[in-house]
Amino acid sequence: MAFTLWAGAPDALAQANITPAAALERLLVSEALEADWFAPVFLAQIPVEQVEIIVAQLRAGLGQLVGVQGSGVNYEVVFEQGVLPAQIVLDAEGRIAGLFFGPPRPKVSGLEEALAPFAELPGQVSVLVLGGSAELAALNPDEPLAVGSAFKLAVLAALRQQIALGQRSWDEVVVLDETWRSLPSGILQEWPAGSPVTLHTLAALMISFSDNTATDALLHLVGRDAVEALTVRNRPFLSTREAFVLKSPANEDLLARWRAADEAGRRALLAEAANRPLPTADVFDSPRALDVEWFFTTRELCGLMGAVYDLPLMSINPGVANADDWAWVAFKGGSEPGVLNLTTALADASGARYCVSATWNHTDNLDELRFFGLYSGLLEAIKQLGASR
Known part of the structure; x- marks a missing residue:
């Protein structure tokens, strides 16, 4: 009994004294993970087997571990072929209670190398990188593709125009x-009708949370x-509710008529769509x-971003970019x-401005993590470009 007690005590002490960086390194180099490395609250949500799959995928894509940099809860894990942003929280006994991996950034020597993997994605892809008004890198930048909620940049640009003309104001109050009311994403779909909100609140929710109800309100x-x-291409310009109704499997008849109709016919069908349930x-x-989508080129999206990028609400959610790397980040995705x-x-920091827009369409579900990683590579290449000046 005494041997068992003393055999266990040093292990527990070592576990409690492990640093977050060391816990990350152990996690990412070990062939097999042990359940006692994780707090019960963590294992209640994610089993060890799932973590092992994620770690194996990271090693397969990024190569061998080189080192771990950072402090507190924020770290960068450097691999042979890329850098993985990570957050880790340990409990009082040194067990992993919280773990987050961001999109890995591939190591790139420049924009040309960062752009090349986009051409290997299946389906349709468009990429544009602007430095000021100069084109720094591009792949099909003038091909209109479905962009999801990135269309909300156009709604915000129209709102800003009306505010500049004195037709509306940011502090104008409307009632829902x-x-x-639309489907998520967002929070306003849960709010009762009649709730008072300002136009600024609607715009901030539309951009930072991609709130669909806020979007339809605006x-x-x-x-x-x-x-x-x-x-001009997107006429009639759909609300999110209208798009959901048209896409609904219960409304195949409406969708067929929509596809066959011209612009005038489609506008007439929107009145019918308004009477169909979500x-x-x-x-x-x-x-x-x-x-049934919103179609923009990446060049058009950078143009719309240029009309609204300096609004403070555009920086609430930095998206894939690390806000600490930049003097200003404005983001909208879809x-x-x-x-x-x-x-x-x-x-x-020098005041140099960039726009990076990338779109991927495919008839299959997309590998979002892969796309985020490639996009992070573009941002890294731009950061290197700025540092070299």
């Missing part, structure tokens, strides 16, 4: 209308025609009716099954 308030003036969110677990866009405006 039942007809604006589209109604600024007017469909005001947004359509910014994007589907449940779980029907959208795979690509569906990707022609996604649904089969559709993914990331659009970021950046400014470095």
Whole structure:
């Protein structure tokens, strides 16, 4: 009994004294993970076997571990072929209670190397990197693709125009209308009709949380025609509710008529769509009716971003970028099954400005983590470019 007690005590002491960096390194180099490295609260949500799969995927994609840098809860794990942002929290006994891996950044020598892997993605891909107004890197930048919620940049641009003209103000208060209620993402779909909100609150939720109900509210308030003036291709310009209804498996008849109709016919069908109930969110677990979307080129998205990037609300959610690397980050992305866009405006300490927009469309579900990693490579290449000046 005495031997068992003393044999266990040093192990427990060593576990309690382990640093977060050492815990990360042990996790990422070990062939087999042990359950007692993790707190019960962690294992209640994620089993060890799932963590082992994630670690194996990281090693397969990034190579051997080189080292761990950082402090507190924020770290960068350096591999042979890339850098993995990580956050880790240990409990009082040195067990992992919280663990987060961000999109890995591939090691790249420049924009050309960072751009090349995008061409290998299946489906349709568009990428544009601007430095000021100069094109630094591009892949099909003028091909219109479905961009999901990145379309909300157009709604914000129309709102800003009206505020500049004195037609509206950021502190204008409106009450939520039942007809604006949409599906998540967002939080306003849970709020009762009649709740007072400012236009600024609606805009901030639309951009930072991609709140669909906030978006439909603003589209109604600024007017469909005001947004359509910014994007001739997307007419009639759909609300998120209208898109969900058209895509719903219960509305195949409506979708067929939509596809066959011209612009005038489609506008007439929107009145019918308004009387159909919203589907449940779980029907959208795979690509569906990707022609019912919002279509923009990456060049157009950078143009829209240029009209709104300096608004403080654009920096609430930095997206894939590390806000600490930049003097300013403005971000809006968009996604649904089969559709993914990331659009970021950046400014470095010297004042140099960049826009990075990338879109991926495919008839299958997308590997979002892979796309985030490639996009992070573009941001890393731009950071290196700025540092070399």
